[in-house]
Amino acid sequence: MSQKKEQYKLISQELLKFIGGKENVQGAAHCATRLRLILDNNDRADLKAIEKIDLVKGVFIAGDQLQIIFGAGTVNNVYDAFIEETGKGEMSLGEVKAVASQNQNWFQKSIKSLSDVFVEIIPGLLAAALLMGLTGLLSQQGIFGEQSIVEMYPALAGLNRFIQIASTGIFTILPLLVAYSATKRYGGSPVLGLVIGAIMLHPDLANAYSAANGSVEPEVINLFGLKVELVAFQGGIIIALMMGFVTAKLDKFFNKKIPDMVKLFLSPISTVIVATFLLFTIIGPIGRELANIVTTSLLWSTENLGIVGYMLFAGIQQIIVITGLHHVIGAVEAQLIVDTGRNFIMPLMSIALIAQGGAVLGYLYLKWKDDKTKQICISSFGSVLFGISEPAIFGVTLKNKFPLIAGCLAATLGGAYIYITKVSAIGFGATAIPGLAIVAAENNGHLHYLIAHLIALLAGAIFTILYGKVKLKIK
Secondary structure, three states: OOHHHHHHHHHHHHHHHHOOOHHHEEEEEEOOOEEEEEEOOHHHOOHHHHHOOOOOOEEEEEOOEEEEEOOOOHHHHHHHHHHHHHOOOOOOHHHHHHHHHHOOOHHHHHHHHHHHHHHOOHHHHHHHHHHHHHHHHHHOOOOOOOOOHHHHOHHHHHHHHHHHHHHHHHHHOHHHHHHHHHHHHOOOOHHHHHHHHHHHOOOOOEOHHHHHOOOOOOOEEEEOOEEEEOEOOOOOHHHHHHHHHHHHHHHHHHHHHOOHHHHHHHHHHHHHHHHHHHHHHHHHHHHHHHHHHHHHHHHHHHHHHHHHHHHHHHHHHHHHHHHOHHHHHHHHHHHHHHHHOOEOHHHHHHHHHHHHHHHHHHHHHHOOOOHHHHHHHHHHHHHHHOOOOHHHHHHHHHHHOHHHHHHHHHHHHHHHHHHHHOOOEOOOOOOHHHHHHHEOOHHHHHHHHHHHHHHHHHHHHHHHHHHHHHHHHHO
C-alpha cells in the first residue's frame, strides 16, 4: 500500500472513531471540497476531535449533515478510503441531501423546499443578471465618461440591443418557471406546473402591470356566482410558488383517487381545472396581497428606518445563515426585482458575508503560529471571496464566538456605506466577487460596492484583532 493510501486509510479510521463508528453512519458523499456524512445521531460526533485529524481544514453540521472540509482533490481520496473502510455503498450528493432532509423538522423541511425551488432557476436568473450588467455597462452614461460606450461606438448598438433582449427574456416567463420548479419539487408532474404557469401569463388576460396603473380595463366574468377579474400574473413569484405547491398536491390526490381505467386523461384535467379555479378565486388574490406586503414592508424599512435598517439587516444576515432561514431570501429578492427593478438586499448580504471573511483574517493573524488554524482560515476565506460563508462561520467565527460578533459589527459599517451610496443590484444569486457582475451601474455602483466590501473586510479583521488582544491581556 502506498504512503498516501495509508494516510487516507488512517484518516478514515480516526474519523470513524470520532463519529460513533460504522453503525452510526447512514451515508456519505462529497462535493468539491467537503466530505458530507449522514449520521444516525449527530450528538455522537466529536467535532473538536475531528478538527485535529490530519488534513481536516474545518468541520461543521449544516442541513443535518456532518460536513468535513478537506479541500479540492484531497476530499475525493478521503471519500474513497472512507467508503472502503465503512463498507457503505457510494451515494450521490443529491441522495445524501434527501436522506438528511428526512431528519429535519417540518419547519426546516419547509425552508429547504423553498430553496430547492430556486436551485434550478438560479442559473438562468444569474445569466440574465450578468447580461443586464453587461448592457448596463454598454449603455449607461457616466461610467467611462460623459457618453455611454454605445454612444461613443455606435457600431455596438446592435449588439447592445441583442443583449438587452437576451437579458430580459427569463423575466417575462419567471412565474411559469417558478410554477414548474415548485410543482416538480413538491412531487407533482412538472408539465402540469408548466400548464398552470402558462395560464398565469395567458395573452388573453389583461396585463397585470397595465391593469394596476389603470391603462387597461380587465374583463370580469361570473364564475359560480363569484365575480372574477381576468388579470394575468406577471411578476407573481409568490403566487407561482403557492400554485406549484397546490398543483403538486392536486396531482397526487387525483392520481390516488381516480380509477386506473380513466386516470390517464381524467387526472390531469381535474388538476388543471381545480388549480385554475383556485388561482383566480383564492390563491391569486391572497398571493398578490402577500407580495404587496413583502415588497411594501421592505421598501418601508428602507424609507423609514433608513441607515439603521440597512445596518441592522447587514449585522444580522449571517446569523440568519446559521439558522438556514436565508434560503427564503431568494424569493423576496426575485419579488423585489419584479416590482422595483432593483434588489437592495444583495449588496447587504454580500458585505455581511465579506465581514465574516475579515473576521477570519483577523483570527488568522492572532493564531498565525497554529498551522491547523492557518489551514482552516485560508481555505474558508477563499470560499468567502466567492460567496460561500458556511466554512468561515462554522469552521472559525461561530466556533470561537468573538470573531462572529466582530464580523457582524463590521457588517453594520458596510451596511451604512451601502445606504449612503445607494448601491443596489439588478439580479440575485451572486455575492462577493461574482456579485460585481450584477451590481447596478448607476451612482458609480461598482466602485462603491468595492469600497463597502473593503470597509467591512478591514473592520472585521481589526475588530477581531483588537478583541483578541484584549482577551489575551485579560487572561
